[in-house]
Amino acid sequence: MSASASSNLTAPSYGYDFVVATTQASINATMLDYINGLKSTPTTRCFVNGPKVNGKKTTVEMAYEDLLKKTGGVDPFGIADGTSFERDDGSNLEKVAKAGFLACFRITMGIPPGLVSTPEKVPNVVVLGNNTKTVTYNMLCSKFQIAELQYDYDGATLVNLNQPKAGWIIKSHVDLRLDPVGDAAYNKLPPAVQASVKNLGADAFGVQQLLFDLNQAGLSDVPEIPGLLPNSAAKNILTQYFINTYFQDLKTKGQPVLNYTIVKHNNPATLIPTDLNMMVQPLIDPTTHQPYAKPSDAQADLATLDYLCACYNKILKPAVPFTWDWMNTQDAKQYHGIISVNRNTFAGYIRDQLMPSIPKNCLIPTATITMKDLGTKKEYAAHVSSGGVAAFSMPAAGANVLTLHYEQQADDYAGSNDLEGEIHLKPSLDVNVYFQNDNIVITQHLNIYLKVRSLQTTVSGNIIDYTLKDTYYLGVDKDGKITVNASHEPLVDHSETPGTDAFVNLFTGINGIVSYVKNQVSFTSTTFQSFPISVVQNFVFPGGKTFAFKKVAFSNFQDLTSAITYAQATNK
Numbered sequence: 001m002s003a004s005a006s007s008n009l010t011a012p013s014y015g016y017d018f019v020v021a022t023t024q025a026s027i028n029a030t031m032l033d034y035i036n037g038l039k040s041t042p043t044t045r046c047f048v049n050g051p052k053v054n055g056k057k058t059t060v061e062m063a064y065e066d067l068l069k070k071t072g073g074v075d076p077f078g079i080a081d082g083t084s085f086e087r088d089d090g091s092n093l094e095k096v097a098k099a100g101f102l103a104c105f106r107i108t109m110g111i112p113p114g115l116v117s118t119p120e121k122v123p124n125v126v127v128l129g130n131n132t133k134t135v136t137y138n139m140l141c142s143k144f145q146i147a148e149l150q151y152d153y154d155g156a157t158l159v160n161l162n163q164p165k166a167g168w169i170i171k172s173h174v175d176l177r178l179d180p181v182g183d184a185a186y187n188k189l190p191p192a193v194q195a196s197v198k199n200l201g202a203d204a205f206g207v208q209q210l211l212f213d214l215n216q217a218g219l220s221d222v223p224e225i226p227g228l229l230p231n232s233a234a235k236n237i238l239t240q241y242f243i244n245t246y247f248q249d250l251k252t253k254g255q256p257v258l259n260y261t262i263v264k265h266n267n268p269a270t271l272i273p274t275d276l277n278m279m280v281q282p283l284i285d286p287t288t289h290q291p292y293a294k295p296s297d298a299q300a301d302l303a304t305l306d307y308l309c310a311c312y313n314k315i316l317k318p319a320v321p322f323t324w325d326w327m328n329t330q331d332a333k334q335y336h337g338i339i340s341v342n343r344n345t346f347a348g349y350i351r352d353q354l355m356p357s358i359p360k361n362c363l364i365p366t367a368t369i370t371m372k373d374l375g376t377k378k379e380y381a382a383h384v385s386s387g388g389v390a391a392f393s394m395p396a397a398g399a400n401v402l403t404l405h406y407e408q409q410a411d412d413y414a415g416s417n418d419l420e421g422e423i424h425l426k427p428s429l430d431v432n433v434y435f436q437n438d439n440i441v442i443t444q445h446l447n448i449y450l451k452v453r454s455l456q457t458t459v460s461g462n463i464i465d466y467t468l469k470d471t472y473y474l475g476v477d478k479d480g481k482i483t484v485n486a487s488h489e490p491l492v493d494h495s496e497t498p499g500t501d502a503f504v505n506l507f508t509g510i511n512g513i514v515s516y517v518k519n520q521v522s523f524t525s526t527t528f529q530s531f532p533i534s535v536v537q538n539f540v541f542p543g544g545k546t547f548a549f550k551k552v553a554f555s556n557f558q559d560l561t562s563a564i565t566y567a568q569a570t571n572k
Contacts, residue, residue, distance in 0.1 A: 002331055002338075006324035008557035009342040010397075013320045017311040017345045018271055019338075020543060021281065021326035022564070024128045025301035026336030030566045031125045032111070035140065040109040042143065043245050046076075047237050048100035059102060059233065061241075070099035076147040077106065081160040081227070096149060097156050103148040103234040107245060110142030114165025123169055128303045130282040130291050132177050132319065135305075139170040139246050146225070148234035159227045159234070168225060172243055176278040176305075177319065269480070269542040270349065271341065273309035275316040281306050284325050291321075302327055304337065309542070311345065335550065335563035339541055343435065343558040344394060346539075347401040350433060350440070351392045353535040358404065361446055361528055362388030363427035365410035371420070378414055380452060380513045382425045390429065401558055402433035423513075424451040427464075435558040440472040440536055446528050450498070452513055461496035468492075470530045476552040476562050480541035484533045 009016055046067045050060035068075060074092045085093040115122045127136040144163040149156045228235050282291035283302045292299050304326045310316035326338045363384040370379040390406035407428035414420035426449040434441040445467050451460035468491060475483040541549060547564035555561055 002551075002553075002561075002563070003325040003328040004331075004338040004340060004561045004563075005553075005555050006557075007326075007338075007340040007555040007559040007561055008324070009340060009559050010344050010557065013317075014322070015317045016308045016342060017273070017314065018309050018341045018542060019326075020307040020309070020564070021304040021340075022337035022566075023301060023327050023332055024124070024126060024303045024305070025332060026566060027126050027305060028124045028301075030336075032119070032122060035109065035125070036111050036116070038110055040142070042106050042108045044104060044106040045237075045241055045245050046104040047102045047233070049102060059237070064104070067099060067101065067104070071095045071101070076101060076104055076149070076158065077145060077160065079147075079158050079160060082157065083160075084155060084157040086155040093149075093156070093158055096158075097151075101149050103146070103232075103237050105146045105234070105238065105242075105245075106143070107141045107145075107242075108143040109140070109246060111140055112142060112163065112165060112167025115167065121166075126305075128280045128282070128300070128305055130280065130303075132278060132280045133175045134173045135176050135280060137172045137174060139172065139243075140167060141170075141246075144168055146228070146234055146238075148228065148232060150229070150232065161225060161227050170238075170242055170246070176280070178277045179318070268540055270538070270540045271309075271311050271345065271542050273311055273542065274313045275310040277308045277316060277319050279306045279308060279319040279321070280304075281322055281326065284323075289323070298329075302329070302332060331563070336547075336565045337563075339543060339547070339549075339562050339564055340555070341541070341560040343401060343554075343560075346560045347394055347433065347435070347558075349539060350535065351394075351402055353538070354392075354402075354431070354433075354442075354531060357531060358390055358429075358431070359388060360386040361429050361444070362386065362390045362406045363408070363429075363448070364388050365408055365425040365427055367410040367412050367423040367425040369412045369414040369421055369423055371414055378421055378454065380421070380423055380454075382410075382423060382450065382513055382516065384425070384427055384448065392431070397557075399434045399436045399558060400432055401435050402431070404429070404431040406430075419455070421454045422451075423453075424449070424460075426450075435554045435560070438474050438553045440474065442470045442472070442531055444468045444528070450513075459498040461498035463495060463498070465494040465496065466491055466528055467494070468528070468530055472533060472536045474536070474552050476541070476549045478548040478550075480543065480547070480549045480562070482537045482539045482541075482552070484537040486530075486533045488530045 007019075008014070009019065044064045046062050046064050047059050048062045048067070050058035052058065062070075071092075072095055074095045076096050079093055079096070083093050085091045085097070111122060122140070123138050125138055125140070127138070129136060141163065144167065146159070146161045148159045150159055225235075281304045283295060283299045284290065285292045295303075302325070306322075306326070308316065308319055326340075327335070331338075364387060366381075366383045366385075368381045370381070371377070372379055388406055388408060390404055392402045392404045394402060405428070407426060409424065409426040411422070411424050413422045428445075428447045428449075430443075430445040430447075432443045434443075446464060447462055447466075448464035449460070450463045451458065469489045471487040471489075473485040473487070475485070477483055541562055543564065548567055549562045549564055551563040553561055
């Protein structure tokens with residue numbers, strides 16, 4: 001059984017309209033696919049001594065081209081590692097020093113050349129861990145060169161280093177929480193950046209930077225690079241400027257690396273998020289019901305990054321860890337993640353699709369007795385018309401997700417103390433919707449009860465008693481659109497034909513009244529029919545331009561779930 005069978009978004013702690021959960025393993029596989037095929041260009045940053053401020057030295061950035069002009073064309077990257085000079089020796093290195101040079105670095109995003117043929121040795125780009133506040137990003141470069149001039153009293157020595165074949169791994173920690181209050185890094189962003197992060201219109205999964213603006217991240221771990229002193233200018237410069245540089249090439253293309261795996265454009269989804277938060281969900285230890293304290297690599301790969309979404313301008317509830325896993329080992333062999341739609345949200349959608357067809361079967365009755373010929377003769381009349389008002393209710397739990405009951409009654413009486421006769425007409429309608437396994441079951445019951453009395457003669461019965469049962473078997477196409485195979489059971493007709501013998505009918509006309517009312521709501525008319533499959537199959541899952549969808553089913557708590565895989569990778 002899929003882990004998502006435990007999805008219970010209607011539980012009081014949650015209430016999200018839908019959740020998209022993708023595993024750490026799938027995020028990394030997709031990112032590495034992208035990085036490996038990336039046509040990235042080198043980015044160079046150079047830094048020189050700036051003017052003193054309040055007696056303290058400053059560091060300023062200088063364009064690489066401008067630095068070459070100041071050095072007379074001498075390129076620091078072209079001077080051998082360990083080259084030194086003494087003051088006024090006229091060497092190329094002295095020309096670099098006289099330009100005020102401190103350090104420069106040049107990087108090209110990509111897989112280190114020593115790891116291209118051994119992908120199993122490439123470190124994870126994303127390490128979710130167990131805290132949304134400190135998700136780790138490992139940044140990989142196909143080329144990485146650092147040059148630094150280390151000054152001493154009499155001169156200086158150039159350090160010129162290239163990363164080894166296995167690369168230098170640069171780490172950053174990013175707070176992915178998008179909480180509007182509290183200590184989330186999101187709150188420290190300028191309003192314009194916040195707006196771009198939460199651009200949640202019809203293209204919610206096409207937000208330019210859905211995860212976060214990585215330029216806001218802090219570099220947490222510059223590796224120990226042999227030849228660089230711990231407090232050197234190069235080390236400090238890397239700490240301050242590396243992340244911005246790393247993503248500069250991608251930002252000019254309008255496609256940050258994390259954008260690739262999560263974000264695409266123009267999703268015609270039925271549910272459009274109006275608020276969004278993110279949460280890391282580590283794999284849960286079934287013995288303690290808590291996240292594994294020391295997960296294995298395989299267990300860590302089953303952790304999910306969860307997108308918690310609210311629709312219709314609802315207030316998004318705070319991120320609360322789920323008490324279930326979204327993916328298990330078997331799931332991960334076939335899919336990248338799960339999308340789950342809240343039981344009540346999907347039931348609300350179905351309700352809205354059914355409602356236009358409901359009033360025609362909500363029958364409004366009229367029933368009258370008219371005394372004629374100086375009170376010696378009674379004329380009975382009964383009539384029903386469509387257009388009654390009814391509403392669905394939504395049971396809090398269980399497979400029966402929607403229920404509707406409608407009834408109205410019309411009565412009339414004749415004679416002193418009603419002794420001459422009476423008539424009662426009561427139509428009713430019951431509609432119930434059930435979510436179970438991979439299907440939706442809709443039952444309808446239309447009933448009309450008629451009672452007629454003339455003096456001491458009474459006839460009564462359900463002159464209309466129709467039941468319909470329709471089952472809609474669900475599937476999903478690769479773009480997230482629900483597909484339906486419908487099964488319509490034959491109409492069950494338990495209608496009665498109450499009547500009386502010809503002598504009594506001669507005086508009461510009861511048989512004619514019964515026939516008249518019954519003919520108004522005959523099943524051969526268009527009054528009582530199965531609901532069209534469009535009620536269900538017009539629903540489109542969110543994320544249809546990012547994910548391919550497979551295997552749709554209701555969870556044990558009636559959330560609508562679908563397995564998802566990332567769409568085909570493209571590098572443009």
